[in-house]
Amino acid sequence: MAKRRSEILIDILKSEGMRYTAQRQAVWDDIRDQKHTEHRDAEEIYNHIRGKGIKVSRATVYRTIDVLVKNRLIRKMDLGDGRSLFEPSTNDIYDDRHDHMICTESGKIIEFYDQELDFLQEKIAQKHGYTVVRRVHQLFVKPVK
Numbered sequence: 001m002a003k004r005r006s007e008i009l010i011d012i013l014k015s016e017g018m019r020y021t022a023q024r025q026a027v028w029d030d031i032r033d034q035k036h037t038e039h040r041d042a043e044e045i046y047n048h049i050r051g052k053g054i055k056v057s058r059a060t061v062y063r064t065i066d067v068l069v070k071n072r073l074i075r076k077m078d079l080g081d082g083r084s085l086f087e088p089s090t091n092d093i094y095d096d097r098h099d100h101m102i103c104t105e106s107g108k109i110i111e112f113y114d115q116e117l118d119f120l121q122e123k124i125a126q127k128h129g130y131t132v133v134r135r136v137h138q139l140f141v142k143p144v145k
């Protein structure tokens with residue numbers, strides 16, 4: 001695999017007072033390249049990177065993920081049971097706004113987007129004198145029997 005230095009990663013690490021390293025680049029590469037609809041936890045990401053033969057510590061993977069979340073390069077989804085899943089952010093409007101449904105029986109994650117939610121949340125925020133800058137919507141669902 002060709003080595004690539006990500007300018008945005010370099011900037012982010014610098015702003016966090018962290019050094020740019022090949023290991024941190026490998027973490028960002030791995031998440032950025034994951035399948036479009038995939039949501040993985042930190043352990044899966046760690047194992048996947050190790051599986052490629054890259055020597056990286058668990059601590060580096062977890063810490064780098066935290067920094068990427070904080071700087072909005074990746075999105076974090078809290079499953080409510082202590083686990084979190086991650087996916088890359090994109091510039092795509094749909095991608096950036098999509099919400100998640102999590103099936104409490106199968107653990108399946110369903111992505112959805114509904115413009116009415118956008119209108120409604122903005123209306124609610126404005127009623128209180130604010131405008132929405134970021135949203136975190138998550139529905140826990142089960143199949144209709």
Ligand SMILES: [Zn+2]
Nearest residue numbers: 087098100111
């Ligand atoms: Zn998603």
